[in-house]
Amino acid sequence: MDQLKPTQPNSIPLTPLTLLERAAVAYAESPSLVYKATTFTWADTNRRCLRLASSIATLGISRGDVVSIVAPNVPAAYELHFAAPMAGAVLNNINTRLDPRTISVLLRHSESKLVFVYYQLQSVVLEAISLLPADHPRPILVLITDNEYDYDHITTNDDESLNAKLVDICNPSEEFMTTYEDMVKNGDPDFKWVQPQSEWDPLVLNYTSGTTSSPKGVVHSHRGCFITTMDALTDWSVPKQPVYLWTLPMFHANGWGFTWGMAAVGGTNICLKKFDGATIHAAIRAHQVTHMCAAPIVLNMITTLTSDPGPLSWPVHVLTGGSPPPAPILLRAESLGFIVGHGYGLTEAGGVIVSCAWKSHWNRLSALERARLKARQGVRTIGLTNLDVINPYTGQPVKRDGKTVGEIVFRGGTIMLGYLKDPEGTSKCMRNDGWFRTGDLGVMHKDGYLEIKDRSKDIIISGGENISSVEVENVLYSLAAVNEAAVVAKPDEYWGETPCAFVSLRKGMKEKVTERDVIEYCRAKMPHYMVPKRVIFKEELPKTSTGKFQKYLLRKMAKALDKDDQNVVTATSLASRL
């Protein structure tokens, strides 16, 4: 057949930005975002983003410039996912838990031209700025205030009496050029936003979280984010006009694509600046929340309240990711009325790209068996083209036996463009054989379901045997007294490394459980070489802002355990190994 070439009508760049102007028509009067006492509609949000984009352009920001934000899940964080790229900029949403030094490194690396700063984080960011080299150009700073949202409603239509409410209760210090709401107020709602020239143009810059040694700048294109958005909605079967509660930080891989996704389906974004289990339950009930994404730690939070919130009277869909949720937590969540979906993703992949496609006939299995199946990561989403587990040396797929560990690899339209200013790092994972190499370890089950054995950096290698910290943690979580558990490698003169567990116990269990109890329990449940040689009890385990355990801190603690102690344990482990 004659080859037909792409033409203008069919090759217009894919981008998630067009979803906003569509929402402003299809869902004009429907709520788009609720924060404190304020509710916006989709028409409001579209106008606010256009105004903001025009003000960003007025500041001299143009195509390809990086615009950063350091803020929790407040309206500005949501709106900038549209407004910054609508001015042609690349959005860089920075993790709010980072220290000034790291923020300074990121601002320098990204050459950010404009930084939006939440008022409670201004001292951190100002310190970061002060740490920039003397010859590095200073970014423009804009303050995000918060008290405006205490009013019933903010509107950006041209009713001046309402606009008058947008007073800056928090006067910015001289370092700040203006405030976020002033930029919205003074912007042009008829701004012609900047379309991408190519669908491969960069849209966002996400730095990977600080669990790795040096943060990498993950760049995603308009095309990639569009596919991620459609993929996220389809894979989770998100209906029209859901009520979506933000506990997942938006700076975490752009909220797994649900920032743009909520515009696609006309959802209501319920924003929370900070939260605990009780706040989440209250928000779910106050706003009739139907959907939320949650790190496993948040899932834990909402299932272990001190006062029983009682079951939900409607289903709340929770999508969880990161490490696999331990079976007992899954079971508790389901008994409360949460419908838990579970996915695996990477910042580099745009969001969730493997999820546990549930088979209806599995409903007939026992609760424990169901939890075991649900803890497997599952199958690729429809936006991903291929997924496999390969032998990293030969490049060949491993046996589909649920046992042979290999490296998880995939390819597809949601994958990043690459790492900013890091061609070496980029080519290390973006391979010429077509695979993206994750560095994560997994097995492929006989039925084609993927199960992660360990994020590569979390593997413990003891006497040449690979120990999956996840597997050990799962056993620890099956112990009723355990609240949180994290297992890391502890250096060992004999074995190289041994597993060391850090555990926090449920209330009232502290006097009742000893290190010996836990070790005995594990020995009954797993091969002896996998049993933690030490179990350290903590009030609470250190976590990253995205709810992942900060294993590098735990590794430091494990390393610092005293020498004598280590020798004793090594002897024990030797005994148990044999």
Next chain:
Amino acid sequence: MDQLKPTQPNSIPLTPLTLLERAAVAYAESPSLVYKATTFTWADTNRRCLRLASSIATLGISRGDVVSIVAPNVPAAYELHFAAPMAGAVLNNINTRLDPRTISVLLRHSESKLVFVYYQLQSVVLEAISLLPADHPRPILVLITDNEYDYDHITTNDDESLNAKLVDICNPSEEFMTTYEDMVKNGDPDFKWVQPQSEWDPLVLNYTSGTTSSPKGVVHSHRGCFITTMDALTDWSVPKQPVYLWTLPMFHANGWGFTWGMAAVGGTNICLKKFDGATIHAAIRAHQVTHMCAAPIVLNMITTLTSDPGPLSWPVHVLTGGSPPPAPILLRAESLGFIVGHGYGLTEAGGVIVSCAWKSHWNRLSALERARLKARQGVRTIGLTNLDVINPYTGQPVKRDGKTVGEIVFRGGTIMLGYLKDPEGTSKCMRNDGWFRTGDLGVMHKDGYLEIKDRSKDIIISGGENISSVEVENVLYSLAAVNEAAVVAKPDEYWGETPCAFVSLRKGMKEKVTERDVIEYCRAKMPHYMVPKRVIFKEELPKTSTGKFQKYLLRKMAKALDKDDQNVVTATSLASRL
């Protein structure tokens, strides 16, 4: 920011074909397709398609060759949407209602190398082949038989006792090289299917229906069909594992993308070779159908049964397209328990690309007002980038007043590559200003919702005034006695054209309604110049295979009305105009 280039892992061609191998993992044991007494699983369907693709390749078909099928909605029609392109071929699904001469024209134009023929249509296709020019190469013919499906279950796994059931009850005549089921049976389930080299490679060739003068060969790419598939699922909020009833012919724009879409969500395809209202109601109840696409004529069919089927005990989602459904039919369908969605699309657009996004606050309106809003075509789907109504001469958007008629235009990833061997026709609609020109007329409402006034070829121009046949038809449908109504232009010496109505009446109404009654009714409801000057009663109106009225036939009939009669009518219409 430094520009990062696409690399192999992120730029692998988008294609809907990968959805099948995913379904074979995620929904392995779930039903994929039910036909007669046979049920396949997704593992079966994947194996059958791989076997078939290998057999197609064995016949010498290679990349870019056209493979045709002439068949109703039987398993072969579904499976070939995957299997033919998995052999590298371009699938050409031919309308079963076409006459031998037209089929011959299409086979010649497409240079089809291989034609799958349903056994009941073999004489039509053999005649079409005989009409090919003497020097045109003969395509290979394969017979699709049907009796195999009377068995409880056909499986293509390697159990020979089951394969033995695949006897060819219908022995093909010598013109046929083999049978479809023999190709499945003899194929290789481990076939390495042919991946597209570029996502712009052609995937399907759809000829537009015979309502226009000369059929055009619409070519869609792998990329376009992938976006259409995701768009169709997202816009209709299709959940996982729906039960989907096929009444929409798959040869009609590839079933609006739901052929591939059902693999994406692991749905069950309920295939019917032919049907009427009672068959559809029986199938809905037998298989617990949750979703179906239906031409308005099918919607009419299922809402006007002679015996009352009673309300459905679960919601059945019906997506209808083509002409806007008349309000009374919408109301009847909803009272039976159907949830009717309404879309607008074109073969050239890949499927439905405008749909009536429903606003929850509209639920508070009266039933009639709701029907009026629902009859508007609505807003673009999220897979479409832009949609507008423009003045075709200036190229400028028309006023958003719900009144100013202009040409409907759009751009986006679902749009065809172009027309096969027709650069002139292609450039006429694929414009350099970026718009795809539909030739259809519409208005843009103040709230941004599109309403079609007429498919351009259906417009009636009377004394310089454009009359929308759709508007006149809507009034006719509001008359309780009317079953079907179609309005066309009738040549008129004075006015140029006048509207002529063809109407079929409900049972028992024939004696009770006269032409004069209908005309009087219309005169009370619309401007006089729009009132049909003739109303012709018919037992049934002629329709295309996709349920659209064959207006070209009606136009011929209108033209043939006797001269005397025409003069009388012209005088009447003159009077009524003044």
